[in-house]
Amino acid sequence: MNESHTTKNRLIQAASVIFAEKGYREATVAEICEAAGANIAAVNYHFGDKESLYDAVWHHAFEITASEYPVDGSLPEHPALEDYIHSYARAIMNRIFSEGPAGLFPKLLHQEMSNPTLALDQIAEEALKPQSRFLGEAVRAALEQKVPEETIRMCMHSIIGQCAFYNFGRALRERVIGKKTLSKDEIERVARHIATFSMGGIKEIQQ
Amino acid sequence: MNESHTTKNRLIQAASVIFAEKGYREATVAEICEAAGANIAAVNYHFGDKESLYDAVWHHAFEITASEYPVDGSLPEHPALEDYIHSYARAIMNRIFSEGPAGLFPKLLHQEMSNPTLALDQIAEEALKPQSRFLGEAVRAALEQKVPEETIRMCMHSIIGQCAFYNFGRALRERVIGKKTLSKDEIERVARHIATFSMGGIKEIQQ
Amino acid sequence: MNESHTTKNRLIQAASVIFAEKGYREATVAEICEAAGANIAAVNYHFGDKESLYDAVWHHAFEITASEYPVDGSLPEHPALEDYIHSYARAIMNRIFSEGPAGLFPKLLHQEMSNPTLALDQIAEEALKPQSRFLGEAVRAALEQKVPEETIRMCMHSIIGQCAFYNFGRALRERVIGKKTLSKDEIERVARHIATFSMGGIKEIQQ
Amino acid sequence: MNESHTTKNRLIQAASVIFAEKGYREATVAEICEAAGANIAAVNYHFGDKESLYDAVWHHAFEITASEYPVDGSLPEHPALEDYIHSYARAIMNRIFSEGPAGLFPKLLHQEMSNPTLALDQIAEEALKPQSRFLGEAVRAALEQKVPEETIRMCMHSIIGQCAFYNFGRALRERVIGKKTLSKDEIERVARHIATFSMGGIKEIQQ
DNA sequence: TATGAATGAGGTTTCATTCAT
């Protein structure tokens, strides 16, 4: 049997979508099984319990998003700081507005962060720290250690926050601004904006 | 009887904390009643159902946070753009890291945004749009209409995103950076940083 | 205070309508009190409990219907059997299709007969046996004791059944025939029909 | 497993008896499950909710009563009107006084008619209209269209009412007359009485 | 005489999990 169509895989795929949409608690084992075309007992049979399925979903979702939109995916040959920021912002924005499986990771992250389970510790360690370091080292190098560590951290947060807002603020943007999604062009403009804005910010901070 | 100690008020207070911590669905009527020292049927007696209690909690939480930390609370006599941004950022940061009742609103907002209920529509309209407008008009005035509306919106998102990150990113910051809360001094420095960084960003964008 | 507008009376009146419509169990004390413009505790205060209110309602409803439409209300001077039957049928039909308070008794009776409470025993004794005897004696007299008691009883049931059908069959007639109520004229024709039909039946039985 | 002893079937059987005795609202899921020897969650597992179980009970009860006592069950070769009436009356009387499962349908009908649920619409359409038509056509044929439609309807109601009285009047007959049930012989005599009485009535009406 | 807050018992329903097959 084609490995990607085993019951186990179908469960992970169906669960990804449902967990992303509703969060861990609101998603029911029954609806996941039904969406996967599997028996009600399938989750417990294949994964032991609901929470272990959730873990499996996380790994699946991160693998997809990280390989489809790596944070260093748009770096030129000899990248300057602005290139690093732009590459990071572009990847994150593409993930956030992806309507395919690559879009599941940000949605899961959003769910998870309001009600952290044990999964978040692992995710933070394996998935998010490396991305954060990617950005942190670029900023640190550019500032040439003339500034205290706290300042570097605040700059990083300013950059990450600008990107993350498009994920966490999704429901709000729909309501306050009325836009549900962004076109490819808009995504490009936003990524460019974040890079430019952040470069201006860092220059100002340096003085 | 002292009005602030009626069963109804005790329910709202207990529910605020529990909803903020766990979200609407995960919080149970039973634990709220127990925490309020009330009977299991008290919620239905005083509010009709769980959802109406939730609405009451929202209004309560917003009133407190908005009166304790208004977004225009640190404006000088003739404020420049940087003053607007600083006042906004300072209020938001203080709300986020308040350990008292003023801290409940951001936490409720975080919960709500991952699983929006009907409450969010009302909150967006009544509480968040005005704050957003406060910032938007300051930015628009400073940029003197030389730039397209999309640019203004992106700048606003850059500012809001920097602040909001400290709310939505809470669980992550704890895990990646290891800091759970910020001291008064740190809050002041972050607010100042966001104002400075954003001014630099806006100047860069203008060119 | 006008006696008919005391809280106690308003409760009885409101409860009559609601019990008639929904039956004992489905009617709630809360809605009765609200309809009567009284406090939620009023029923227990004035009547002790829900069931005692129910008893009070019965007496109220029977008094009204029996005085407005007595079964001997249309008897001529020297009545023949057909006159007795006609008078009985006319009274019952008028009660059943009354839209005022006189219509409450048949509706309560309908409710009660599918789920008898202790109230039914009393009602049967005080209200229904006398009416039954009214008809029974007329039939017995007309048949001149030439027939066994069982035959007399079956004839009575034939008469009563024809009338009662318009009460118990109400929901069904609406659905099968599509008529919700009867005009004054129709009521007269039905009463006349039942008298004629029954006289024919009794004559046939006698042979 | 023997199909008639599955949990689902045991639930229907237990529920039939309890719904017939107490009506929809008064019957509790808990007592039904206990009577069926099943878990409290069994109703929701097998039927979704209480109301769907109720529907299933209706179909079950009607199938049994209609196959055990069909309204045309006693028709001779070339039936006259009296034969139709007698066959109808005999079937209805047998249903009403059956102490087995065939007796559940009239009891359910009685309950339903004092507090109609959506089920009644369906029952009226599927179960009762055909029976009513069976009688109606026989009467219409016998009267040779010399009489207005209203007269035909009133004659039908006279016949149906005489039968139905033994169902709806059950609680009353117990109290006023003191007889709880009828023997086989009595049932036969009542059916014969209704046929004779009705023929006399119809003849009288025709003149 | 009357009230409004409060309560406890009990209702239906949901759902993750188990177990025999």
Added chain:
DNA sequence: GATGAATGAAACCTCATTCAT
């Protein structure tokens, strides 16, 4: 390797009744 029936715990909600005022 997989299933469908079954379960127990716990969720929200309803409602007649009580009690202090």
